[in-house]
Amino acid sequence: MTQNEKNIPVVIVGGGQAGLSMSWYLCNEHVEHIIFEARTACHSWEDERWDNFCLVTPNWQCELPGHPYKGKDPHGFMMKQEIIDYVRGFVNSFSPPLREHMAVTSITRHEAGGYRVVAADEVWHAQHVVIASGAYHDAVIPGYASAIDSAIFQLHSQDYRNASQLPEGAVLVVGSGQSGAQIVEDLFLEKRKVHLCVGSAPRVSRFYRGRDIVDWLADMRFYDLTVDNHPLRDGARDKTNHYVTGRNGGHDLDLRLFAKDGVSLHGTLETIRDEVADFRPDLKINLDDADKTNADIKKSIDAYIAREGLSAPTETPYVPVWEPDGSNTPLDLKAAGITSIIWCIGFRPDYHWIDVPVFNGANKPIWHRGVTDAPGFYFLGLPWLHTWGSGRFSGVSRDAAWLASQITGKDVPVA
Template identity: 90%
Template sequence: MTQNEKSIPVIIVGGGQAGLSMSWYLCREKVEHIVFEAKTACHSWDDERWDNFCLVTPNWQCELPGHPYKGKDPHGFMVKQEIIDYVKGFVASFNPPLREHTAVTSITRHEGGGYRVVAGGETWHAKHVVIASGAYQDAVIPGYASAIDPAIHQVHSQDYRNAAQLPEGAVLVVGSGQSGAQIVEDLFLEKRKVHLCVGSAPRVSRFYRGRDVVDWLADMHFYDLTVDNHPLRDGARDKTNHYVTGRNGGHDLDLRLFAKEGVGLHGTLETIRDEVAHFAPDLTENLDDADRTNADIKKSIDAYIAREGITAPTEAPYVPVWEPDGSNTPLDLKAAGITSILWCIGFRPDYRWIDVPVFNGANKPVWHRGVTDAPGFYFLGLPWLHTWGSGRFSGVSRDAAWLASQITGKDVPVA
């Protein structure tokens, strides 16, 4: 170890809910550690969400260690400021060794064992390193976006706040996952003309047979299903989340209903050339697939209700309220009055600062329950790290407790 190198048993990279959950368990187990956060503990909720953002899972699923939701609306959906307050309350509940505004710029193997971590200009040595920086570092925007007329305003979903920040005129939203579908509704409620490029994201009903679908799935132990037992195995990590909303108490997001009420629906965006958008001929297929997924979830709930002998109200099958006409006409952006494009096509992780052999040929980290083949090197807070809830408030505590047991060598019970 060099003269100016500091040593500590455990370093956690990332001070969001995952890294803080890890810190909570290590604090409880009295393991010395430090948490490095490039910005602030709440920055992703505060800086990368639109004004009307809210959770799509009910509040009762917010179960950070030692800090479950204790509000008056367990079946409601926290809005942006409530989420920020919830996370800040978690931080205040145990005062973690958190260093905000301290970016980790390099992690390498240490010649004496363990890892050398450069953070905020300082060099540290740690036997254990937990990467809890998330999977959403680099916003995805296609290369051809740079050739679009600069008069058309472009913004990624992480930078969208409200309709007022966009110039007057119609908006093209690209991507129909959770963010895209919710932002379409946000713009539509502000009486903006919206066009949506519909991708392959599935949908789910908010309520079914008298209850929130999440409540049914929880009783069915869906959220305890591990990735090892998922029909898609590791492929579950690549699946887009179902679109639904918790806004105003929660309701379905039905893209067909949007279309019936004036939103322009198009297939997957293939390219924009000379300010003309070209689409894949898959709009009907994508809408049908989304509905089919929703119907399959309902069938699984029906089967559970029948199997358990539960008394629940019946519900008529969904009937599509709108159908595409089969055309696939390119869209002239200027002729359609489009002055803004909102890119809602996701993120890519950025692990270029990690020089440790834990990645596969596609440069994706390889782990089992967050444990890699590199001794003492872990990942936490990623989608389907172990279960559906791994990247969310509902399941990250269980994952953090497991990794704490790997670090301490003893059983660490889940809080």
Template identity: 85%
Template sequence: MTQSEKTIPVIIIGGGQAGLSLSWYLCREQVGHVVFEARTACHSWDDERWDNFCLVTPNWQCALPGHPYAGTDPHGFMVKDEIIAYVKGFTDSFTPPLREHTRVTSVTRHEGGGYRVVAGGEAWHARHVVIASGAYHDAVIPGYAGAIDSSIMQVHSQAYRSAAQLPEGAVLVVGSGQSGAQIVEDLHLEGRKVHLCVGSAPRVSRFYRGRDVVDWLADMKFYDLTVDDHPLRDGARDKTNHYVTGRHGGHDLDLRLFAKQGVGLHGTLRTIRDEVALFQPDLKDNLDDADRTNADIKASIDAYIAREGISAPVEAPYVPVWEPDGENAPLDLKAAGITSIVWCIGFRPDYRWIDVPVFNGANKPVWNRGVTGQAGFYFLGLPWLHTWGSGRFSGISRDAAWLAGQITGKDIPVA
């Protein structure tokens, strides 16, 4: 250890809900630690969500440690400002040793054991380091986007705010996961002509047989299913989230209904060349597969209702309201009046600043419930770190309590 290094037992990198949840437990256990946050604690909710963003899971699933949802609408869906207030309320509920606007630029193994962390230009030494910076670092935009005429505005979903942000004219949305499907609805409700490139994302109904589907799945213990017990095992981490919305009290996002109302649906985008979009011939398959996933979820709920002898209203099977005509014609962007593109094709993690051997050949971190093969080095807040809720408000407290137990050697109950 050099004379200028500062020493502390635990360093948490990332001051979002994951890092702060672990901080909450470490504060309660009186474990010395510091939380480094490159921006602010609420920045991802404030700076990287559109104006009409809302939760897609009901408010009752918001369960940060010692700070459960306490509002009057547990089965509603908090909008952006309410989410920010919820996270800020959690941060204000204790005194985390949080250092905002302090970016970590390197993490290496320390010659004296533990790890050396450079943050805000200062060097620190810690026996335990927790990476809680999430997995959504670099916005994905394809290389050919740079060749598209500059008269067509391009934004990533991370930077999309509202229809008013975009120039007048039609919009091409690329990607039909949660963000893409919700942004299509946002634009459609504003009266914009929208074209959507439909990928392989599955869908789920908001309500079924008298209840929110999330309520049924919670009763069925789906959210307690660990990644080790999931049929896909580690593959669950790579699956796209089901599209649905909590907007206006919650409802299905049916892309077929959008098409019936005038939204142009196309297959997976192959490329854009000379301002002409070319698509895969998979639109029908993608729509059918999404509906099939939804039907499978409903069937599992039906089986649970029957097995438990629950009285619940019966619903007729879903009947598609629109079918593609089988054509896969290219789309001339300018002829279609398209003046902007919203890229909704995800993110890549950026761990280049971590020089610790915890990654596989695909440069993905390897862990078991957040614990890596390097003593004292952990990850927290990633999708399916342990369960479905690991990257969400619903399950982060359980993961944080468990990692706090690994750090302290104690059995720490979930708050």
């Protein structure tokens, strides 16, 4: 043991909703622990979301342990500041042993068993370590972006705040997942000319047959489906989230409707060279596939309604309001008046600071329900760690309770 090394049963890395949920259960079980957070508990919500950001899942799904949503609008969608207030309220509800602005820089196996954790200038010896730092660490921006003329302003979706942040002119949004589709709407409502590179992200309607689709899926027990029972198994973790929005009470995000109203849609971006963007000829395929996913979800709801003998209003089938003309012309950014590019193509995890044999050849952590093959080493808060809600307010409590039971060796009921 090194000089000044401190002992503690459990170290939690990451003080967001996952790490805080883990702490809540450990506090209830009187297990001594500490949470190291590189920034602040609300950092991702405060500093990596645009001004008009809101949840895409209804408020009633916000179920952090001991801290369910208690507002007046359970079927509404919390805006950015409301989310921040909700998380801060959770912190204040039980005063966790949270150390903010303390980044963990190294985790190795300890010669005496357990793990050696280095945070700032402190060294800790822990028998259990819970990695709750998420999977969204390094913003993805393609290498060729550095060769684009510096006169064109570039930023990643995590740095976008509002339209006034961008120079006057048209905007190229790359990526049509949740962030890309919602940012397009944000810009469109500010009357900015927008070009969108449409990828393979699926879409889902906000409401169907008189209810939010989330309500239907909850009744159908979709949110109880475990990754082990998912048709894609582990592949579910690599699927892009469906685009939809909770803005202004919630509604569909139909890219075809955006196109009809003036947004220019293109296929998947291949590259940008000499300020000319080239696209794959897949725009129609991507739009059709997104619509098919939405239609399949509706069919599953129809089948459930029929099977259960429920009464619900009927709806006419969706009819596309716009079709691409089949052209795949390269886009000259300057000729199109594009002065900004927003990269909405996701993040890469970064676990370089963990020197513990819990990764596969692609440097992805391997676990079952968050438990790794390394004794006392766990992951929490990752997409489909156990269920769809594992990385969200709706399911992280269940996962945290399970991992708490692994640490204490006794059953820990879900709050």
